[in-house]
Amino acid sequence: MKKLNITREQEKLLLTGEFLNEPQTLLYTTDPSFSNKVYKKEFLLNGEKQIDLSEVSSNQRIYVAGIDNQQVYVGAERRVSINGLYNCRDLGGYVTKEKQMTKWGYLFRSDAPDHLLVEDQRYLKQMDIKTVIDLRSPGEIEKNPDKDMGETDHVELDPHAEVAKKASEVPSQGTSNKDEVKVHMLEQLASTAEGQATLIKWQKQMIQQMHDLVMTEKSQAAYSIFLKMVNQTAEPKALIFHCQGGKDRTGWGAALILGLLGVDKKTIYQDYLLTDTYNRPRNEMRMAIYKQYTDNAFVLDYLASLQQTKVDYLDGAFHVMEKEFGTIEAYAKEKLDVTDSDIQRLKSTYLYNEKDRQNILNRWK
Template sequence: MVTNFLSLEVSIQGADVCLSHPKLAGESQISIYDSPTLAKACLAVRGKAKQGVIQLKTALTGRLYVVVRQDKLVFIGATRRVMIDGLYNCRDLGGYATANGELVRWGALYRSDALDHLTLSDQMYLQNMKLGTVIDFRTTGEREKRPNQLWSSVKEWQFDPKGTTAKEAGEMQLGLNDQEKIESLEKLAQTTKGQNELLQKQHSMVQQMRRLVESTEAQHAYSQFLHQLLIARNEGPVLFHCQGGKDRTGWAAALVLGLLGVDKPTIYADYLLTNEFNQERNHQRMSVYRSYTDNPLVLDYLRSLQLTTIDYLDGAFDVLAERNQSIETYAQVNLAFSKTDSEDLKNWLLYGRDNP
């Protein structure tokens, strides 16, 4: 029997669990797991959908994975965001549909902001997720200022794509010497030349995203990243990040999703989720900046460093279009990631392949 895997939207508030999908109908078998391997259910119940929504309660805690079986349909879901105190922008890359109808596996690959503010309870939460590998796109300077707070059993790799504008954005987020940085920007804004420079800087992220595709250093870093994913796939889930989990991480996520066959609108939607998840932190940062300056040029520049926009990701994809390359051909030609490598990636990260 052919099984169709569909992504289930999962929302958890305390003991209340809400499951939704337009095709949910009637009574179904529901299984809740504490592991993405879906080996042994912690809870099995029956639930009835009303207008595509099932409501239920559970005393289970930690990261949960829900499976709803309905004839030939298998709905699989988890919360998109990993809700722990030390991270704003950590999220699961599972649950996205590919162009040919396959589904990206939940609980295997995560994108995130830096792990420098993890509490002990945060570390325990990630350990309980069996996280095996962390890949850090930050520069050595960023890592020295804000080292990840990790436990001894996790493996950590650094692949720096030399993203200078992204590094600048990351350093602003570090919150170090805000007053001095803003005073320097205000001084720049006092001259016509400086004002023009600030205006140009607001658009520098587009050029940065182009460089993440074009530069030899970035290609080397992302090639290492993709190959490390294949090496680490049997060692537990993998998490990759930069400082804010925005641009360097965003292009890495776009590469992976594209290689899996996820379409561009979905890749863009995932990229733009950063604005939603970082909204609270961005608001806090802008409040701090406004306490030091009311210069609109300076504030606009600082705001541009925190946002993700369609134009930014367009910068990366425009390079591929100019070269008449798909993500697959770009990976083969520029990242030494072969068709066989891409198939191995799919076999790991898509349901119904080599993994159960």
């Protein structure tokens, strides 16, 4: 199984692939297993080996398959394209060290679905989400509870990430609000050399936070249950896991899943850093609110650091994990109650195999 690349240009979805010829017959479906409601259609190339999929993807998530000499190509848009979520994306299409590929349409990492529009909820329900795992603290959840996505299981797991919780605070509009108060308090701190040094020190706290997500007992307990929820069925079921911004608590959860599936470290980092791209509009909006109250560079740098996605942050997790345990597999076995059979089950469930290839090939008959 190989990856089809699907990219978005405004309202257009464009497919590119090394095997595309003119014309090209493709399968498309809203079912990631390609077992139900599968359609076959001949598409024409648009420009440089591109196929415009917009006519079949207006208000539902679609999955596309193509065939070239018995080789099956599968793809979907990485980001779930709805207005109420910035950073909801599919963990499919990543190639493992054993040259298998993660399945599209089942494992989604996201920012918090606490502000979904009605049409967003409708879109997500069509994706047949079975499980939602909320990695926020009880206080965050109480303040901004998840909106319904039609899931059958909703689990709350708190890794006790205080810096991440602070980073996830969403500014509120208004003339007199907590954001204005917070900014003015930071301005007072930044008015002295000692205070400026404190702000610089605080900017480095996220590295320690990621270290703690690996090493503290409370975090390990949360991620142990998290992996059990991900791995609870032998047949893949659509699952979304999230914190507030979908950055660090969610990022470490994604790193665990991808690492145990056999995806290499470089790819895990690339997935982590995608958050910076997808969250950029939200972060720019938040910084615009803060800039209404201050132009102090130390304050703004500190506030920006809480929202940023940096290699150094994920390094904080990987460096201690590799130093103490060597590999993600060894760490998961020793600290997260994961067994060899659990890892094999995870791979059998969420990596494409020969059965999946034959199922798609049979759809052409």
